[in-house]
Every structure is written in structure tokens, then in C-alpha cells.
Amino acid sequence: MPIDQLVTLLENESIREALMIVYERSDGGTEELEWRDVRDALSSEQWGTLIEQEVLVSAGSGFAIAEPGRVERLLGGDDPSEDAGTDGIESPSWTTADKAAGAFALLLFAGYWNTGIRDIVASVESAIFGPVAGLVPFHLVIVFLAVVTGFYSTVLQSRLLDREKLEQYKQRMTDLQERTAAAKERGDEEALERLQEERMAAAGDQLGMFKLQFRPMVWIMLLTIPVFLWLRWKVRGGHLGTGETGLVVPIAGAVTWQQSLVGPMQTWLVWYFCCSMAARQLIQKVFGLRTGTSS
Template sequence: MRDALATVVEHSDDGNEPLQWNDVSESLSSEEWGRLVREEVLVSDGTGFTLANPERVREALQPDEPLDTTTDTDGIEAESWAWYDKTAGLAALSLFAGYWSTGIRNTIASYDDLLLAPITDALPFFAVIILLALVTGLYSTVLQSRLRDTETIQAYQEWMNELKERKEAAKERGDDEALEELQEEQLEAAGDQLGMFKLQFRPMVWIMLLTIPVFLWLRWKVRGGHLSGTEAGLIVPLAGAVGWQEPLFGPMKTWIVWYFLCSMVSRQLIQKTLDIRPSASPSD
């Protein structure tokens, strides 16, 4: 590969000009070109391919200097869940059962009510929902920012984008051999998607440990007839006075719409206050 690199440096004006396959096809084989692209010695800049690190290549071409074309994107691996993450996952799954099981829901809600009863006695129900939305919003935002491995997810995104660009470049120059190699690399990358999914889902597991009991308590409070007569509903612009169990937005009940609206607003305020920016997912 030293001769191949020397050819690339020579034809690219010492690594300063972009190249196309046609520029070096007489001196390089398609396998050599494909390897340089695959190992990201050459990277696409939109108009052609340039050396990712010209200085490193020039140093490698010096006599008796070892040549290393390995990439920093190889071997992206998500951190495995610890035992406490797995325990939290099992606990979250158990809490999910409360959505279908009345017994489990009533048990969880009754314990929640022991903690929330002083608040419900002091505040109107719509204000209790606002307070719960603020607490869960703060808890969710902080946990997501601390537990989300943004660097690994971004590295995975960059890796997949590079694969896509290299595949498009190989199609443009008609390099079937490079296309086959890239397809194999994409299959290997597909196996890492499960790890990325686990990495993204880890904060959600811890978030659900608080949000699910809160939601179950609200459902128990409204649908179980545990509200006082003065807490029958909410006055909504355009809709007027609506009961907590009446549909407000399509089939969604008023209490659900109010809770989710308060949650969305509180999360936005908390993110701006704490200067926390939501991260993009690998699928973005």
C-alpha cells in the first residue's frame, strides 16, 4: 500500500487536491483504491476523495516509517448494561403490568397516594398535575443527559454515514468489488444496531421507574373516583368546562392531554434553564 499511497499523494498535489478513481485508475488497482476508501485513508468531500490526514500519510511514506492505515471508527462498541441496569429494566417491565392489571395498578397507586396525599390536600388537582410534570420532567431530562453515551452514538452515526457515502462513491465509479466489500461491512454494522438500541434505551429504563407510577396514580385518581366533587374537571380555552374523563383531543381524555402538555412544556423549560440539548438518535 505504500506505492498506492505515493501515487495518491503525487496525483493529488501532495494531498491538497481531490481525486476521482479515473485520475489514478492507470496506476492503482480497484482493490487498492477500494481499500484506501474502506479504511478511510481517502474520504469523500463532495467533489472527490481527499486524504483524511495528509501529514500522517507523508510521514508514513518516509523511509523506515511504519505504515498504519487503521481507522478510529473500527470496533465501535456500546457499553454493556450493568447488573443494576438490568434490575431496573426488570422493575420497569413489572410496573408496565399495572396498565393491564387492576390489582397491580391499585397497589402501586395506593403507595403513591401515601406520599402524594399531603400535596393533593393542599393544591387543586390541575396544579398537582403541573407539579408532577415538573418533577418527572426534571428527573427525565437530567437522567437522559447523564446516562446517554452521546459520543458512542455519534461515532456510530458518523460510521454509518461514511459507509453510505463510500457506497455511493463506489456506485458512481462502477467498482463492483468495493461495493461487495461495503455491503459486507454494512451487514457487520447492522449487528451493532442492537447495541445502539440498548444504549439508547438505558436512560428510558430509569426514567420509567418514576414516570410509570406517576401515570398509574393519575389514572387511579381520576378513573377510580378518588377526586372530590370540586375537582370535576378543567376549564379549557374554546372547549370550556370539561370533565377529567371526557375526551378532549380525539379519544384522549382531558387528564391525559393536560399531563402530557404540562410534561412537554416543563421539559422544554428545564432543558433551556439547565442548557441541556436533546441528542439525535442513530436513526436521524
């Protein structure tokens, strides 16, 4: 039934109490009920009203709550606007700074193919990382850069990702799936039609989730791409020291920096990713940072 009609119905204290009893005895709307299951707590008028208003619908040998997820939220006192389609979640928007960062990140990304951009970035990076590269072996330089990029990537993702709004999107999609599965099980064609309309109205959720998740990635790429370009310039451009030929790794043994180690991935890239992932895990645990919706 329409959300406003259900809200109006639940303003009647008698019906609200009846529905709470039905919800509890149906184990959260997952089991069917018959009149004899609730006659000790409900009047025949209350039971009839729930059926007449299609809060309860025929299912097999008994009756089931038509949309248990929605009923649960309304009984729990949640804002009805959260069930009214996409208007319940404010669409995320990027700031001017976010858009500028995204445009500049795309320009830097072109450096993987454009030699001019790559050389400019490499010259700037060399001025910053050159002193470090001159003091320690190249494999330790990669470790240092992996820790630095891992740290700011974790911090940026933790600070810029709106986990609450992302969880709202995911919860709404999960709820739609559960209600659709329940309606199919009951064979309720009318409920399926309503749910199809809701799915169409919530189609923007996918775009909203993408914008939420990609926003921190833009700022992360803005700082990470130059590091990749500099490392690529060092390895593939022949700018390593005489003794910096490669690395000794388990199983593979001695390998050069440009040798393919995992599929097409070269040794320097695999070494960077391994160090970066380890650094991110350690940083998350030490500083108690969250980068996703789970706690």
C-alpha cells in the same frame, strides 16, 4: 481496498503526499480528475501507483477516489480500527442495576392492566402526593408532577446517554451510505461487494444504538410509570374531589378529565404531556442539559 493495505500504502510519505493533493483537488473525493489536473504536483509514478493500488478508480472520463470517507479519516490521522468493521466501537453493555431497573419497570408497567399492582402503587403514591393533592387543585397537581418527572427525565437522559458512542454509530452508518452511493454512481461492483460485507459486519450497530438509547429510558420509566398509575387511579377510580370535574381549554372549552380531547387521549393525559414537554424544554435551557447527540 482493504483497510490494512491502504494504511500500509499511506506509510509511504511520497504516496501520502500524492493522495493528499488528489484529495484536495478532487474537492474531497467528490469530483473526477485526469492526469493533466495533477501533473504539475504529482509524478507519473505516484499517479500510476494510486491507480494500480485501486485508490483511484475509473469513473466516466477520469478517475475518482474509491472510498473518499475512509481516505479522509486516514489522512486526518484517525485510528484505522474505526474502519475495521464493528470492532472499532465497543459494544455497549448494561450493568446489573440497569437490568434490575428494567425488570422492575416491566413489573410496574403491568399495573396498567393488573388492578392489584395498580392499587399497591396508588397507595404508596397517595402517601407521598396526598398532602399536595389536598392543598391545590388537581390541574396544578398535574403541573407539579409534570415538572418533577420532566426534571429527572431530562437529567437522567443527559447523564446516562453515551452521546459520543451514539454519534460514532450514526457517523459510521452515514459514512457507509455515502460510500455506497458513490460506488453506485461510479458503477464500481467490487467496491459495492466490499461495502455489502461491511454492512453485514455492522448489522450489530442497530442493536448497539437501541441499547444505548433505551438504557436511560429504563430508569425514566421506573420513576414515571408510578406517576401515571397514580393519576390514572385518581381520575378513573373516582378519587377526585367534588369540585374537580375537569378543565377549561382553548377551542374545546370546558371538558371533563376523562373526556377524549386529542383522539383517544383523555384530558388529564393531554394536560400532563403538554406540561411535561414545556417543563423539559425550560429545564434544558436553564440548566444547559443535552439529551441528544446534537449540541
